[in-house]
Amino acid sequence: MTNVTRTFVRGGKLNRAVDDVSLEIGAGKTLALLGPNGAGKTTLIKMIATLLEPSSGRIVVAGLDIKSNERQVRSNIGLVLGGDRGFYLRASVQENLNYFASLARVSRRRRPAVVAAVLDAVNLADRKRDAVETLSRGLRQRLHIARGLLSNPPLLLLDEPTIGLDPEAALALRDLVRSLKSGGHSILLTTHYLYEAEALADDVAVIIDGRIIARGAVTDIANAGGIGNVTVATLTHLPDTLGNSISQLAGVRNVNSEQVGGQRLVTVSWEPNRDNEPQLREVLATHAPLSVVTRPATLEEGYLALVARRRMTIG
Ligand SMILES: Nc1ncnc2c1ncn2[C@@H]1O[C@H](COP(=O)(O)OP(=O)(O)OP(=O)(O)O)[C@@H](O)[C@H]1O
Ligand SMILES: [Mg+2]
Known part of the structure; x- marks a missing residue:
């Protein structure tokens, strides 16, 4: 992305949630985006996922400008936003994934195998017949991740993927992210767990008040902080x-x-x-x-x- 800005109006004033950000994620690389609450991380991810339009600037995914190729770009991206929303609560885990697989344009023929594979990947197969409303928060978070994997997308956007997961599930998720990475997926990860970022990322970017203030390996970030x-x-x-x-x-x-x-x-x-x-x-x-x-x-x-x-x- 090049010179991307997104403003919101707040209290009658223009607020730059993302302010002139240029970032690149190499193919097969994992970039961790770190920053305090309200720094602009989710806003940035939503723009890449075409859920929010940039106020200015340009975003290119796998060679395609997202503005003119929205549909194609969407099928190249797996988005995992945390939280409780996004599912049909009364429907089962499997029904939800079948539905989102159809949205992700997974063919009817391949759907059962794809859904089974993502359920396995997040270790949720034994709950596939349960209604989503009966899942705990951490299990719903795993379901979010499963949903993001359905189209086997080259770029994964993971916004606080391990929030609310128990330590064992978080460990399993880190293993999953590593295996996706070695399978060639590019990953943009936000997290407040710095250990997680350190364990997974090739590169780290720090965003504050909408601006990237440091980018590089762990030692570069520390050096920028003076240590x-x-x-x-x-x-x-x-x-x-x-x-x-x-x-x-x-x-x-x-x-x-x-x-x-x-x-x-x-x-x-x-x-x-x-x-x-x-x-x-x-x-x-x-x-x-x-x-x-x-x-x-x-x-x-x-x-x-x-x-x-x-x-x-x-x-
Ligand atoms: N829809 C919106 N309308 C108005 N302001 C918004 C909207 N979405 C985000 N903002 C503002 O943009 C800024 C960045 O928010 P964002 O959610 O991107 O932060 P974040 O880095 O993801 O924070 P967190 O770590 O808490 O998730 C904040 O000041 C927020 O209030
Ligand atoms: Mg956020």
């Missing part, structure tokens, strides 16, 4: 002045401490390419640390640093 490596030291207790002495070391970006079990975890974020663990160990030496471990920042740490930095420059 590289993170050192975690475990101590039996936290001496008063320790935080201050650590903050003064060259390259330290942030120091946090947390009580976990009977121990004190001290987390030190370093500026990119400036971790100074030997000196940190020296400072810690008089307090007999139980362990000191340095590792790259996680996506969660990088994202939080980036969002905090952004708020500081705006606020």
